[in-house]
Amino acid sequence: MGLKSVLCAKIEIKANKDVFHDVFTNKPHHVSTMSPLHVQGCELLEGVFGTVGSKICWTYTLEGKQKISKQVIETIDEEKKVITFKEFEGDLVNIYDNCKVTLHIETKGEIDLVCWTMEYERPNENVPELINLLDFIVGMSKAIDDHHVKMN
Numbered sequence: 001m002g003l004k005s006v007l008c009a010k011i012e013i014k015a016n017k018d019v020f021h022d023v024f025t026n027k028p029h030h031v032s033t034m035s036p037l038h039v040q041g042c043e044l045l046e047g048v049f050g051t052v053g054s055k056i057c058w059t060y061t062l063e064g065k066q067k068i069s070k071q072v073i074e075t076i077d078e079e080k081k082v083i084t085f086k087e088f089e090g091d092l093v094n095i096y097d098n099c100k101v102t103l104h105i106e107t108k109g110e111i112d113l114v115c116w117t118m119e120y121e122r123p124n125e126n127v128p129e130l131i132n133l134l135d136f137i138v139g140m141s142k143a144i145d146d147h148h149v150k151m152n
Helices: 017-026 028-034 131-151
Strands: 003-013 039-046 055-062 065-077 082-090 097-108 111-122
Touching: 003 131, 017 028, 017 082, 017 097, 017 111, 017 131, 028 039, 028 131, 055 082, 055 131, 111 131
Parallel strands: none
Antiparallel strands: 003 111, 039 055, 055 065, 065 082, 082 097, 097 111
């Protein structure tokens, strides 16, 4: 059993929160056009975009290195604007166990927030926390938000 970690980030968005949720639920293959410096592709491996149990493969660049992440969509809650991805193959699971990322959209007063929660286990103290990946996710979220704001 590894060392459990949870990292969270909340980013204020100006674009419509429904659009943001829809991108990751039903159109993740569009993320590469909205944030090309971060994500280069999202391929459907099995199932249908927007359905629990579907498998996707992300191609992305982290700290100048090409990476892949194969994930299964574990949960989708349209009403609460939540989607959870569980990593089953790729660069992260070669080092970390039980990697799961949850996207949740919440509203605080007049402000919409994209909330990302990363849960994972490190095999030992020598393996670093995934702060670099959280920073990557924040940058990607801002790029997607900017893309939608420019479109409107």
